[in-house]
Amino acid sequence: MKTLYDVQQFLKGFGLIIYMGKRLYDIEMMKIELERIYDVGLIDKLTxxxxxxxxxxxHRLELEYEEKKGVKQT
Structure with missing residues (x-):
């Protein structure tokens, strides 16, 4: 996996479609769901x-982008 799209498609394979309306929130929710999938043993450590x-x-790039644009973080 090399892109966010790759991760989205991977999660989609588990029936997870994440859309929260803000890209930063989407990424954070994907991290949570990925960890849950790993914790129950559905994926290996390398994946x-x-x-x-x-x-x-x-996540880092999105934070940098928001800082550059002056978007307030909540």
Whole structure:
């Protein structure tokens, strides 16, 4: 997995479609759901780590984007 889209499609395979209306919230919810899937043993550690790294990167980039645009964080 290399992109946020890849992670979204991966989660979709488990019946999870996440849309909260704000990209940052979507990423955070994907992290939560990914961790739950891993904790119950449905995915291996390598897959979990790959997806987690993508989500971390996207979260960081989204925070930087919001700071640049001056969007207030709640």
């Amino acid at each position: 979990y780590i790959e997806a987690e790294l993508v989500l971390r990167r996207e």
